[in-house]
Each structure stands twice: as C-alpha cells, then as structure tokens.
Amino acid sequence: MKIAASFLSCRKIVEGIERLSQTDVELLHVDVVDGKFVKGRKIPFRILKKIYKYTSKRLDVHLMVQKPKKYIKAFSTMNTERITIHIEVEKDLEKNLQLIRNYGIQCGLAINPKTELEKVYPYFNQIDSILIMAAEPGYGGQPFLPETEEKIKKLKAEIKKRKKDITITVDCGINQETIQKVREADIIVSGSFITKEENFQKQIDLLRKGFEKEKPEPKERKEEKKKEKPTKEKKTTTKEKKKGRNFSSKEPFKDEKPENIEKQNTKIEKKKTEKTEYKNTKIEKEKMEKKEKKDGKKEPKSKKER
Numbered sequence: 001m002k003i004a005a006s007f008l009s010c011r012k013i014v015e016g017i018e019r020l021s022q023t024d025v026e027l028l029h030v031d032v033v034d035g036k037f038v039k040g041r042k043i044p045f046r047i048l049k050k051i052y053k054y055t056s057k058r059l060d061v062h063l064m065v066q067k068p069k070k071y072i073k074a075f076s077t078m079n080t081e082r083i084t085i086h087i088e089v090e091k092d093l094e095k096n097l098q099l100i101r102n103y104g105i106q107c108g109l110a111i112n113p114k115t116e117l118e119k120v121y122p123y124f125n126q127i128d129s130i131l132i133m134a135a136e137p138g139y140g141g142q143p144f145l146p147e148t149e150e151k152i153k154k155l156k157a158e159i160k161k162r163k164k165d166i167t168i169t170v171d172c173g174i175n176q177e178t179i180q181k182v183r184e185a186d187i188i189v190s191g192s193f194i195t196k197e198e199n200f201q202k203q204i205d206l207l208r209k210g211f212e213k214e215k216p217e218p219k220e221r222k223e224e225k226k227k228e229k230p231t232k233e234k235k236t237t238t239k240e241k242k243k244g245r246n247f248s249s250k251e252p253f254k255d256e257k258p259e260n261i262e263k264q265n266t267k268i269e270k271k272k273t274e275k276t277e278y279k280n281t282k283i284e285k286e287k288m289e290k291k292e293k294k295d296g297k298k299e300p301k302s303k304k305e306r
Helices: 013-021 069-075 093-102 117-123 148-161 200-213 219-228 238-244 258-295
Strands: 002-006 027-033 059-064 080-086 106-111 129-133 167-171 187-190
Touching: 002 200, 013 027, 059 069, 059 187, 069 080, 069 093, 080 093, 080 129, 093 106, 093 117, 106 117, 117 148, 129 148, 148 167, 187 200
Parallel strands: 002 027, 002 187, 027 059, 059 080, 080 106, 106 129, 129 167, 167 187
Antiparallel strands: none
16 A cells, blocks of 8 residues: 655645655655636646756646646656546547546546546556545535445455456545545545645555554465464473383383483483393292202301301
C-alpha cells in the first residue's frame, strides 16, 4: 500500500508541500479544481507550476475540471507520475486519456460515489489506475461512505477476472480507522487527517499502523503454521525417572541425556563385575575349606593361642 498525501487542506500551501516532502509518503496528491465541475478551494496555478522548487516527490494529479486538456499539457512538464480525470466528464474522454499516455504519464479514471462502477469497465485497456471517491469531491474532511468498501472489492474482482494490471486508489475520509476498510486498494489518499496535526509524520505512521493492525493472515499460511506447530512432549519428573529406572536392564533410558546414559551403563557394568568377583571368591573359599578338611590339615595357631 502506498500513501499519497494531499496538501489542499493546508492553510499555507507552500509550507505544507515542503513539510510533506520531509515525510515518507510515496506521492504528493494534487487536487485541481476549476469551480465548475465541482466547487471547492482552488490552488493558484502559479504556485503549482513551480512545485518542483518545493519538493522532489512525484505528483499524483487529480483533475476535477470540465476541460482537462490544458491541465494535462501543463502537468506533463512537471515531475508527474499519474494524471487522473473524471469519467463524468464525457466530452473527449478517450482523446484526453490518449493525450496523457502520449506524454509517457500513467493515466487514470476517477469515479464519483453516485456513478455506477460498471461505467469504467469499457476503458480497462486504456487506463493504468482507477480512483474511487469515498465521498463527494470538492471539499476535504468529509466522512467516509461505507459502501466504498464493497465497491473496491467488486472492482478488484473485475480487474482480476479480466487479468488487467490496474491499480486502485481511494480518496476522501481516510483515517486510521477507515483505512482498515480499504485493504483491497493499492494507494490511499489522505489530506486533512495528516495535515490537521502539527506532526505530519506521526499521522502518516498512524495510517500505516491502522492498515497493518488487523491485517488478515492468508489461509495458506495459517494451515502451514498448524503443520509446523510442534507437539508438546510431557516432561518426565525426577521422581518418575527414579521410579522407572531398572539398573539390570540392558536398554538405556529414553528420557536420559547421552552423558547420563553412558554413566548409568558404566554403573551397571561395575555392579555386574563386583557381583561376579564376589561369587568367584566365595566358590574358591569353599573349595579350599573342603580340601583342608579332607587332608586333615589345620591352620597354624596364632601367637596368642600358643
């Protein structure tokens, strides 16, 4: 997921652009309003055409205008990655899309909440991205429309079905909570949520954290984890070890360590040797006593007895 930050809601446009340039957002989202297609705050074009002085970040240009042709030409000379025009502007739509492509810039179609999603399908071969508006365009800080989530899923499925390489962007009402509802999107646009606070980077971090917070784990990975999970072996207590020991057994203990097994086997062998030696000594002694009795010989008396 990429974040495109909009500076439209900044009180001081130039300062806002410079400060956003110091953050880790991937794109700067430029909303261009003509006051005819939609009403809203306009950014003076004299500032926009010098935007390269204030930032090195690439531009994601969103044209909310009735006549996009002149703006396409103007932004083609800037550090622009993508230009998006509205499908609702039906006049010369295909010509304008081709014009954007001729400049070697990615072209996109934006679609308003009330417009049927199916209207963008015929243009799949001519576009690189689709911008879904999660609120009516023109004003920042509007609430996120819940139906947007289902619209993204539907569009994603259609793109996959047709095997197209088209990215999905979502704009309006994006914050650390609503971002969890747009997981299927590739790029999210956020403006007032970022710029309303003094620390822009802190707000951007909240967006990224919100996206990762409850990210569902793939089903395949869950199954792998189950397979990988080792079965816990019951630990044998010292008491059980002592109870289960059989020193006369020839087999080593399974619950013992290698060094302990060797020590134990040595102990067993020692006991066997001692037992054999004792037995042999006893037999020899008995033989000697029998012989002495037979020969009638007696052992010499000790000095005391003498």
